[in-house]
Amino acid sequence: xxxxxxYWPTIQGRGEFVRLALEAAGAPYVDVARQPKDxxxxxxxxxxxxxxAPAPHPSFAPPFLVDGDLTIGQTANILLYLGARHGLAxxxxxxRLWVNQLQLTxxxxxxxxxxxxxxxxxxQYYEDQKPEAVRKALSFREHRIPKYLGWFERALVRTSAxxxxxLTGGDVTYADLSLFQVVEGLRYAxxxxxxxLEPDIPRVVxxxxxxxxxxxxxxxxxxxRRIPFNQMGIFRQYPELDAR
Amino acid sequence: xxxxxxYWPTIQGRGEFVRLALEAAGAPYVDVARQPKDxxxxxxxxxxxxxxAPAPHPSFAPPFLVDGDLTIGQTANILLYLGARHGLAxxxxxxRLWVNQLQLTxxxxxxxxxxxxxxxxxxQYYEDQKPEAVRKALSFREHRIPKYLGWFERALVRTSAxxxxxLTGGDVTYADLSLFQVVEGLRYAxxxxxxxLEPDIPRVVxxxxxxxxxxxxxxxxxxxRRIPFNQMGIFRQYPELDAR
Numbered sequence: 001x002x003x004x005x006x007y008w009p010t011i012q013g014r015g016e017f018v019r020l021a022l023e024a025a026g027a028p029y030v031d032v033a034r035q036p037k038d039x040x041x042x043x044x045x046x047x048x049x050x051x052x053a054p055a056p057h058p059s060f061a062p063p064f065l066v067d068g069d070l071t072i073g074q075t076a077n078i079l080l081y082l083g084a085r086h087g088l089a090x091x092x093x094x095x096r097l098w099v100n101q102l103q104l105t106x107x108x109x110x111x112x113x114x115x116x117x118x119x120x121x122x123x124q125y126y127e128d129q130k131p132e133a134v135r136k137a138l139s140f141r142e143h144r145i146p147k148y149l150g151w152f153e154r155a156l157v158r159t160s161a162x163x164x165x166x167l168t169g170g171d172v173t174y175a176d177l178s179l180f181q182v183v184e185g186l187r188y189a190x191x192x193x194x195x196x197l198e199p200d201i202p203r204v205v206x207x208x209x210x211x212x213x214x215x216x217x218x219x220x221x222x223x224x225r226r227i228p229f230n231q232m233g234i235f236r237q238y239p240e241l242d243a244r
Numbered sequence: 245x246x247x248x249x250x251y252w253p254t255i256q257g258r259g260e261f262v263r264l265a266l267e268a269a270g271a272p273y274v275d276v277a278r279q280p281k282d283x284x285x286x287x288x289x290x291x292x293x294x295x296x297a298p299a300p301h302p303s304f305a306p307p308f309l310v311d312g313d314l315t316i317g318q319t320a321n322i323l324l325y326l327g328a329r330h331g332l333a334x335x336x337x338x339x340r341l342w343v344n345q346l347q348l349t350x351x352x353x354x355x356x357x358x359x360x361x362x363x364x365x366x367x368q369y370y371e372d373q374k375p376e377a378v379r380k381a382l383s384f385r386e387h388r389i390p391k392y393l394g395w396f397e398r399a400l401v402r403t404s405a406x407x408x409x410x411l412t413g414g415d416v417t418y419a420d421l422s423l424f425q426v427v428e429g430l431r432y433a434x435x436x437x438x439x440x441l442e443p444d445i446p447r448v449v450x451x452x453x454x455x456x457x458x459x460x461x462x463x464x465x466x467x468x469r470r471i472p473f474n475q476m477g478i479f480r481q482y483p484e485l486d487a488r
Contacts, residue, residue, distance in 0.1 A: 060392070077348055097316055139365035
């Protein structure tokens with residue numbers, strides 16, 4: 001069965017958390033909006049599919065994943081589904097709930113990251129809310145990034161008795177893949193802030209390296225399937241939002 | 245087994261979504277921080293418990309639920325757990341995923357609601373970000389509330405062949421309870437905006453009434469266990485953020 005992932009075709013965005021899980025699982029998938037237009041690709045088809053599809057469970061926004069008769073929206077919900085199917089989450093209930101909790105905390109961080117460049121109105125241009133963005137980004141750099149990544153660092157302290165550790169203390173899960181993506185994104189968007197913070201979060205940085213070295217992820221990151229970071233995604237590099 | 249809910253004792257906030265599920269289920273629970281201090285109540289004990297507890301799965305923020313050995317954080321994750329245990333979610337996987345998706349969409353709306361009064365910095369006072377809040381609330385009222393509640397209205401169009409309908413088309417779920425709470429909160433915070441919008445979302449309004457009439461919810465809302473809305477929660481009534 002081939003999964004069909006529907007997401008904006010030119011950005012990593014929230015879809016990237018799903019792409020990383022599909023790639024790590026070696027699962028066959030079509031990144032639908034990145035196909036040629038006559039094969040259903042492109043943004044117009046994505047919007048059309050989202051609003052007109054007879055699916056009983058439409059999404060408020062991309063990404064959504066189609067698996068046969070099932071259409072699943074919300075990033076963390078898609079990962080909950082894929083995690084159980086592809087060994088990217090523990091089999092026991094407590095473990096699954098914990099990984100979902102980790103992912104939902106990443107969801108919160110990602111939403112706050114988006115709001116650093118769109119603090120007032122997600123439907124207006126960055127340039128129309130730049131003074132507010134500068135002020136929001138300051139608080140985000142100084143308080144929120146350290147609070148979130150410090151929390152993940154402490155989670156890793158508890159699971160790493162020494163040496164390589166994943167967030168659950170067991171095998172790699174989709175939450176590990178997502179934490180990798182967050183570190184990559186924050187390094188892109190806030191290079192100076194991250195350079196200052198990283199000595200305080202060595203386990204988070206080590207986990208990022210472990211994910212990057214997973215053979216399937218390593219191959220994915222080097223492939224054209226990995227869209228480079230850019231100024232349209234969640235993680236954007238506006239120098240005025242970072243500080244040396 | 246009595247659940248222990250840990251949440252800020254003086255507000256509805258995100259904890260209210262959990263309280264509503266526990267109340268609808270008739271599940272025994274202790275709202276820990278609302279107990280006397282010598283029984284573990286109060287904010288100081290809440291913060292202490294969150295940071296010092298030996299629980300293997302600490303939360304980034306309240307609410308969290310303790311059930312025996314299990315500590316579960318993130319509102320939608322707690323509801324996923326309770327829903328499965330108390331018949332507040334469908335038994336089949338597709339249904340459970342859909343209810344989780346609905347809840348995560350509510351989570352997004354709740355986060356945006358919070359940001360209308362704290363668009364810049366959640367750690368600073370409202371008064372220190374008031375001009376930005378006024379601008380954000382305008383966009384929230386005009387674009388975001390109609391977009392979100394319109395999406396839920398269309399979900400209900402699909403499930404209501406006529407007459408009473410819940411979001412899944414089956415029995416009441418925790419997503420219905422949460423949508424009730426969102427309507428109540430938005431009516432409190434944005435009374436004029438909601439008065440204008442409600443004629444366009446009759447099914448959402450009818451669902452709100454159905455939830456309010458559930459015997460256990462009816463009793464809960466009339467009890468002292470229901471904390472009134474106030475200016476410290478997520479839904480706040482600042483006249484300058486609404487418009488006649």
